[in-house]
Amino acid sequence: MPQHPPAEPGMPEDEIDTPALVLDLDAFEHNLDSMAALLAPTGAKLRAHAKTHKSPVIALQQMRRGAVGQCVQKVAEAEALAWGGVPDILVSNEVVAPRKLARLLALSGISRVAMCVDGEAGVALAEQAAGAAGRRLRLLVEIDAGAGRCGVQPGPEAVALARRIAGSPHLEFAGLQAYHGRAQHQRRPEERAASIASAVEHTRRTVEQLRQQGLDCPIVGGGGTGTFLHEASSGVFTEIQAGSYAFMDADYAANHDAPPFRQALFLLTQVMSTPRAGLVVVDAGHKAAPTDSGFPQVWQRPGLRYAGASDEHGNIAVEGGAAPKLGETLRLVPGHCDPTVDRFDWYVGVRRGRVECLWPVAARGGMA
DSSP, rough: OOOOOOOOOTHHHGOOOOOOOOOHHHHHHHHHHHHHHHHHOOOOEEEHHHHHHHHHHHHHHEEEEEOOHHHHHHHHHHHHHTTOOOEEEEEEEEEHHHHHHHHHHHHHTTTTTEHHHHHHHHHHHHHHHHHHOOOOOOEEEOOOOOOSSSOOOTHHHHHHHHHHHTTTEEEEEEEEEESSSSSGOOOOOHHHHHHHHHHHHHHHHHHHHHHHOOOOOOOEEOOOTTTTHHHSSSSOHHHHHHHHGTTOHHHHTTSSSSOOOOEEEEEEEEEEEEETEEEEEESTTTSSSOOOTTTETTTTTTTEEEEOOOSOOOOEEESOOOOTTTTTTEEEOOOHHHHHHTOEEEEEETTTTEOOOOOOOHHTTTOO
């Protein structure tokens, strides 16, 4: 069951129950506005990735700034967004379980939905489910743009799969999915540029071959927070699937020529013990702060370093400056924003030191 909200509007930030997911609203709104402004001259549209925020409240704010819809990775995320009023949703992933396909098709009564496929077997499963539901299902062919994960090979294999979809009375060919995930965190800008140049060329060639076969490609989707300007300016990609830009995190900030967005998402934690000189212990450990991209960083407190964690405890090494006092709160910058969000039921929106709003993380834990 959802946890009790950790705050109330109007209270000071340092009275929020911890650990808590805090959203700096000024920085957050700056990020949404900045992405809209950066994409406007390119002609590419934003289909923001909701696996980052898992919130129809945030999705609708992105759409008010020009996003054409949202993408998700799971059917449960699609459900939370559709029930929250989001009208256009792409599952930028493969779905093969019959029950999940039935759930996705049921959403088409309240939202425009689509999903990805990367093989004949997946197409057949989608066709069977759509036929049983009496609905047409929009499919994107996912190509391997260089990430080495899901995806059919660009070129003739992708074209053959698109033709198979277009020939079905229960399916609609909606375009290509060409996301290069590994490129997002390549640290040097020249590495990212080279990776996306290759992805763009594979995708361009596939789009042209589709057109030679009489197949329009309404959507060409991909791009992320680390590379979105490359895809958007390519003349090939029509939709950009960046998600983390809204919040940022320590991993994206570590890229050279880091994305031009402000840190907006924080993990608020409280000092619960001051056991000895050089160490304070906070109440945000592994259960609050995923470490797949490294430990979180202490925000704007030089000399403090998050040095280790157990389930419920985080060790902060005091390497300079004044040590935090017992009961003091600290902002931590997550290493990876997406799994951090998934640990919490609520966003606590803060502006200039006071709580302004609370938004539910509606799709928290939506792994199915």
